[in-house]
Amino acid sequence: MASSRDRQRKLARAKLDRQMARRAAAARRRRQVRAGIGSAVALLLIVLGSFWALGGFDRDPADDTATPETCTWTSQDAQANTNLKDVGTPPTRDLPTTGTRPMTITTNQGAPITVELDLANAPCAGASFTHLAGKSFFDNTTCHELTTEGALHCGDPSGTGQGGPTYTFFSENTPDAPAAPTADPSASASPSTDPSPSPTASTPAAPIYPVGTVALISNPPGANGSQFLIFFKDFSPTQPNYPIVGRVTSGLDVIKKIGAMETVDNGSGVKVKPKTDVVIQSLTVGEPSSGDPTTAPTAATQTPTAPSASPTVAGQS
Structure with missing residues (x-):
């Protein structure tokens, strides 16, 4: 009987050892996977950082060539x-x-x-x-x-x-808006003896x-x-x-x-x-x-014209 119990204990101990070995192997695999993922992320960050530093994320200049709006409705x-x-x-x-x-x-x-x-x-x-x-x-x-x-x-x-x-x-x-008239600084304060009108007054x-x-x-x-x-x-x-x-x-x-x-x-x-x-x-x-x-008669350039002699509108109030 003693030898039978010893044999059972040895089998149980061997089974436990195998379970512990499998768990240790699984733990090592997990650590290796995590280490691999960490290395890959670090490498990716290095690559992206280098790409950004070299202007890889700058906006495409072609996007800025769109024709601007001329009018707004x-x-x-x-x-x-x-x-x-x-x-x-x-x-x-x-x-x-x-x-x-x-x-x-x-x-x-x-x-x-x-x-x-x-x-x-x-x-x-x-x-x-x-x-x-x-x-x-x-x-x-x-x-x-x-x-x-x-x-x-x-x-x-x-x-x-x-x-x-x-x-x-x-x-x-x-x-x-038309500018307010200003006095001519060259005009004399004394009455003029020349009966002819001023050239500027007739224009x-x-x-x-x-x-x-x-x-x-x-x-x-x-x-x-x-x-x-x-x-x-x-x-x-x-x-x-x-x-x-x-x-x-x-x-x-x-x-x-x-x-x-x-x-x-x-x-x-x-x-x-x-x-x-x-x-x-x-x-x-x-x-x-x-x-x-x-x-064309624009706001910037207009040529002087004599007062119009066009007919008046009958019946307007």
């Missing part, structure tokens, strides 16, 4: 103003910013009126006119007002002065908005849409608010004829509505040209 709520018409928005990039663009306005009052849009000084206005013309936005609309400032007011399909597209854009090329100041100027009008100022003015009289306000977008190149006689029309009450007690409807049958915009736009 601010959305308007057509539900809040039912006079607005949704025709989408013009593009914001890759717009022409030099030269001019021809615009042709055909009305029921005579020969077509051609306008030279100034893309150098008002590229966003040119882009807006081009977009709206492409959507036939102005076709078969009425120029609803002959303003007391001497301009034909068009571009509102609703005819209310509150209409336009469902976007607006900021003013471009708004003239500066008229250049009008801010000469006859034929095309400008935008908005309410409030600066939130431009589709409404525009074509001046049939010279106009020089003390505080200009209308951004200049171009000038009439032909058909000015038609504009002056419209400006001489009799006006009637527009429904608000003001006689500014043409008695005979002035209808824009079509408005189209042509391709841009690289011509020099500096002859």
Whole structure:
């Protein structure tokens, strides 16, 4: 019996030794795996650090070559103003910013009126006119007002002065306010014996908005849409608010004829509505040209002109 128990103890001890050996081997394998993972992570960190130090994570320069936006169009709520018409928005990039663009306005009052849009000084206005013309936005609309400032007011399909597209854009090329007159320091304090007038006294100041100027009008100022003015009289306000977008190149006689029309009450007690409807049958915009736009009546350069002798508007209050 003793030998049998000894044999059982030896077997149990051998089994225990084998279990302890397996556990020790498993522990060694775990330590080796952990050591391998640690070495791999350390190597990876070294590689990434070297890559970062050499500029490997710098932004690709190609991302910075995207064309910047030329114009920004601010959305308007057509539900809040039912006079607005949704025709989408013009593009914001890759717009022409030099030269001019021809615009042709055909009305029921005579020969077509051609306008030279100034893309150098008002590229966003040119882009807006081009977009709206492409959507036939102005076709078969009425120029609803002959303003007391001497301009034909068009571009509102609703005819209310509150209409336009469902976007607006900021003013471009708004003239500066005229400088206050200053005394000539070279003038003598004593009365002059020369009866002839001073040369400077006989030279008229250049009008801010000469006859034929095309400008935008908005309410409030600066939130431009589709409404525009074509001046049939010279106009020089003390505080200009209308951004200049171009000038009439032909058909000015038609504009002056419209400006001489009799006006009637527009429904608000003001006689500014043409008695005979002035209808824009079509408005189209042509391709841009690289011509020099500096002859246009811009806010920066205006050539002096003599006071206009254009007819007054009958019936205006």
